[in-house]
Amino acid sequence: MKAGRIALLLVLIAGLFSCDQRTDKTEESIELAGVIIVASKSGNDVYFIDRESGETLVVLPTGLEPHEVEVSDDGRIAVVCNYGDRENPGNTLTVYDVQRGEYHKTIDLGEHTRPHGMQWVAGTNNLLVTTEGSNSLLIVDVKTGEIKKEMNTREEVSHMVAATPDFSRAFVPSIRTGNVAVFDLETGELIDHIYSGRGAEGIDVSPDGREVWITNRADNTITILDTQTLELLAQLPCEDFPIRAKFTPDGSRFLVSNARSGTIAVFDAINKLHMGDIKLTPPVMADTDAERYFAEFEGTSIPIGLVIPDNRFAYVANTRSDVVSVIDIENMEITGHFEAGREPDGINFSHLKPE
Numbered sequence: 001m002k003a004g005r006i007a008l009l010l011v012l013i014a015g016l017f018s019c020d021q022r023t024d025k026t027e028e029s030i031e032l033a034g035v036i037i038v039a040s041k042s043g044n045d046v047y048f049i050d051r052e053s054g055e056t057l058v059v060l061p062t063g064l065e066p067h068e069v070e071v072s073d074d075g076r077i078a079v080v081c082n083y084g085d086r087e088n089p090g091n092t093l094t095v096y097d098v099q100r101g102e103y104h105k106t107i108d109l110g111e112h113t114r115p116h117g118m119q120w121v122a123g124t125n126n127l128l129v130t131t132e133g134s135n136s137l138l139i140v141d142v143k144t145g146e147i148k149k150e151m152n153t154r155e156e157v158s159h160m161v162a163a164t165p166d167f168s169r170a171f172v173p174s175i176r177t178g179n180v181a182v183f184d185l186e187t188g189e190l191i192d193h194i195y196s197g198r199g200a201e202g203i204d205v206s207p208d209g210r211e212v213w214i215t216n217r218a219d220n221t222i223t224i225l226d227t228q229t230l231e232l233l234a235q236l237p238c239e240d241f242p243i244r245a246k247f248t249p250d251g252s253r254f255l256v257s258n259a260r261s262g263t264i265a266v267f268d269a270i271n272k273l274h275m276g277d278i279k280l281t282p283p284v285m286a287d288t289d290a291e292r293y294f295a296e297f298e299g300t301s302i303p304i305g306l307v308i309p310d311n312r313f314a315y316v317a318n319t320r321s322d323v324v325s326v327i328d329i330e331n332m333e334i335t336g337h338f339e340a341g342r343e344p345d346g347i348n349f350s351h352l353k354p355e
Contacts, residue, residue, distance in 0.1 A: 034351040035098070036307065036315050037078050038324060039066035040341025042292065046080050046094075047340050048101060048354055049324070051309075054338035057354050058101040063092045068305075068346035070118035070127060071098070072142075075350040079127060079142060081115035089113040089133055095142060101354025107145045112136055117160035121167050128185075130158050130172055137161060137172050137183060151188050153181040159201055164209040164227055171212050171227075173200035180214060182230065194230050196223040202245035202256065206269065213269075215242035215256055222256065224272065234272050238265050241297075244306045246314070253329060255306060257316055262300030264316060266332055275332070282321040282337050292343055293319065301325075305347035317344040 032052040039046050039062065046066060048058040063082025070079045078098050084090030093107040093115060109115055113133025120127055125143040130136070135158050139149040155174035163170040163185065172181045178200045182191040197216025205212045205227060214223045215238060222242065224234040241260035247253070247269060254267040263277040280301050294302050303325070305317035313335075314327040323337040324344060340347075 033353075034075070034309070034349060035353040036324060036340075037069050037071065037098075037348050037350060038305070038317055038340040038344045039069050039080050039346035040343060041065050041067065041319070041345050042342035045341060046078070046096070047344070048098070049338060049340065050353060051349070054326075054336065056339070059341070060096060060101070060103055062094050063106070064088060064090050066094070066346060067116055068118050069348040070120050071348045071350045072120050073122040075352040077104070077142065078348065078350065079118060079120075080346065081118055081129065083114050083116055090115065091131075091133070093127075093129070093140070093142075098350045098352050099355055105145070107140060107142070109138070109140070109147065112138060112147070112150075117158075117172070119161050119163050119170075121163075122165075128161050128163060128170060130161050132157055132159065135174075137170060137181070139185070149188050151183050151190065154190065155179050155181055155193070160203050162203040162205045162212060164205055165207065166209060169227060171203060171205070171214075173203050173214050175199055175201050175217075178216065178218075180212075180225075192230060194225060196225075197221050197235075202243055204245050204247050204254070206247055207249060207251040213245060213247075213254060215245050217241045217243050217259075222254075222267075236267070236272060236274065238274070241294075243304055246306050246308045248308050248311045248329065250311050252311070255308065255314055255327075255329070257303040257306050259294055259302050259304060260297050260300060262303060264303065264306075264314070264327060266329070278327060278332050278334065280316065280318060280325050281334065282318050282323045282325060284321055293345075305345050307347045307349050309349040309351075315347060315349070317347045319343045319345050 066080040067083040078096040082090035091113045095104040112131035117130040129138045137151040156176035179193045196214040197219040199218030202215035220239045222236045244257045254269040256265040301318035301321040326336045
């Protein structure tokens with residue numbers, strides 16, 4: 001009887017241990033599932049890269065000089081904005097089916113040239129799009145291709161966009177003026193202009209919707225505003241040339257890519273404290289094309305595009321080195337790199353991948 005109880009106990013312990021192993025394995029597979037999607041500006045194509053292996057699964061053509069990538073909240077659709085080169089302004093969005101790994105269609109924005117910043121409106125077919133050529137914020141129905149709303153920023157070089165989680169408000173920084181245009185997305189009303197700093201560009205809204213953080217690349221600062229009152233909450237130093245920024249999904253960390261210094265700055269978003277910088281060390285190309293953006297910056301991989309799929313890893317596109325760096329956020333270290341075409345910039349994530 002005693003021996004039987006011991007045997008039963010051993011079986012139960014073994015079962016519990018095997019369950020733990022399965023849980024760990026499942027969590028790991030979830031963390032690394034899906035694809036990183038990267039727009040190659042000089043290559044005029046988009047890369048779908050397996051997140052776990054770093055293997056390129058599909059490369060598809062885009063329009064002229066794609067800059068940013070956005071993904072629908074269900075992960076099925078990816079959209080690339082075709083900004084155009086210095087002589088030929090673009091005015092299209094290219095739409096892809098992620099699971100099929102195929103081109104789906106092109107959306108023509110007409111007079112609205114140089115599309116750039118994008119954000120998918122969760123639970124809908126709508127996409128927020130900034131267009132520098134017309135200094136506008138558009139709401140585009142990706143399914144029909146219709147421009148449903150046009151909102152003029154009354155600013156210059158309206159580059160990126162970030163909205164509150166309930167999509168009641170959107171914020172558009174303008175590089176040339178340093179102002180942020182604030183919109184009521186329900187009415188389309190321009191609520192206000194708030195000065196952020198010289199070269200206002202990178203932007204993200206905290207996951208709880210309370211704060212918007214803007215990077216000012218010429219001032220080397222971050223401006224933090226209350227999304228409702230528009231009150232200035234804080235201004236933090238951040239060097240050098242802070243150009244993109246993202247919160248972790250849990251809102252505890254805020255990461256900034258610094259193009260000139262070649263670093264990722266990590267901030268404690270709750271306490272608004274700088275925790276340190278991660279130096280990006282991929283090989284810097286010796287034969288850098290003078291036509292590339294920020295070619296005058298020396299000794300840097302020129303990190304720009306940044307995506308944070310979960311609270312553990314971040315991915316940053318190094319436009320001079322033609323690679324994406326993988327960053328362990330908690331340990332603040334680089335865990336690897338993978339190739340991503342010529343001059344990778346816009347970057348995003350889907351939990352799905354081409355079948």
